[in-house]
Amino acid sequence: MLHTITADSLFYEYYEQWIKVYKEGAIRNVTMNKYLMTLAWLKKLIPDLKLGDMTRITYQQLINDYAELHERQTTMDFHHQIKCAILDAVDEGLIARDPTRKAIIKGKAPREKKPKYLNQFELHTMLNSLELTQDISWDWFILLVAKTGMRFSEALALTPKDFDFPHQTLSINKTWDYKCGNGFLPTKNKSSVRKIQMDWLTVIQFSGLVKGLPEDKPIFVKQGKSVYNSTVNGVLERHCKAANVPVITIHGLRHTHASLLLFAGVSIASVARRLGHASMTTTQKTYLHIIQELENKDIDLVMRSLSELC
Structure with missing residues (x-):
């Protein structure tokens, strides 16, 4: 049930109702959880601030307080989630002027970044440490993610x-x-629905592994058992350490896969389709550093080719 919101309402109460009206049922659970986390921080940082009292100074102080505990990018996300609700409040006359205008986004210094992907030699070394038995295991899961x-x-x-x-x-x-144990869900976006080509060795390996298993049941999830990302990352971490290569996550295997394809000369368009990205722009942004390295190699190749024309 909706409550009447006025300029004297608490800001976090307005934001809570705004989430319910505009976001509930319209966004994925993982995104909804981010809005709810923002709501929790508003209750903590400005529990007594009224909606009509939100000015540029109070808003900037809110952002500053949040930034003391978070990196700049996280603070930027916090700002964007609140700004959408505030602009609606301005349109409704509940706030006199846009207090988010010219807001300065600060934040803690970024933590040292862990390696996101392995090079070809490191991946090969790590995969050699897998214990690929005749039964389905997380080692097979790691191999398949690395290959696809x-x-x-x-x-x-x-x-x-x-x-x-x-x-x-x-x-x-x-x-x-x-995360929530609700079984099968749709893919992240329409572009994520795709067919991935497999190499012949992977085909032979998995044709034997899945033989006789229920056709419509997940092969890596045991019935009635919960699966945690941390569990699989722990298995991968042990293999990385055993192989004496940088420790990466399961998502890092996805980055490794894409990186190796790009270095091998596969087009950005093909990599984007294989990964299920909504557009090539996503691929370009995610792997900009690799694309720049490849461009430098291309420049060297162009110059070498031109020098041979005389």
Whole structure:
């Protein structure tokens, strides 16, 4: 039930109702949780601030207080989530002027970044440490993600019928809700529905592994058992340490897959399709550093070719 909101209402109460009206049911659970986290911080930082008292100074102080405990990018996300609600309040006459105008976004110095991907030699060394038995295990999961670049939730949702062994393809058409335990869910976006080509060795390996398993049941999720990202990351960490390579996450295997394809000369368009990105822009932004390295190599190649023309 909606409550009447006035300029004398507490700001966090307005924001809570704004989330319920405009966001509930319209966004994915993971995104909704971010809005709810922002709400929790508003209750903590400005529990007594009234909606009509939100000025540029009070807003900037709110951002400053949040920034003391968070990195700049996280603070920027916090700002964007609140700004949308505030602009609606301005349109409704509940706040006189836009207090978010010219807001200065601060934040703690970024933490030292962990390596996001392995090079080809490191990946090969790590994969050699896997214990690939005749039974489905997280080691097989790690191998398949490394070979396909799937997202964690996409790989969890795989069933035997998703494998088309004669055509060497793998159909990605759903995800597994490992966070809330609601079973199969749609993919992240329409572009995420795709077919991934597999190499012949992976085809042979998995054709034997999934033989006899229920066609429509996830092969990596045991019935009635919860799956945690941290569990699989822990298995991968042990293998990385055993292989004496940088420790990365399961999502880092996805980055590794894409990086190796780009360095091998595969086009950005093909990599974007294989990863299920909504557009090539996403791929370009995510792997900008690699693309820049490749461009430098291209410049050297162009100059070398031109010098041979005389």
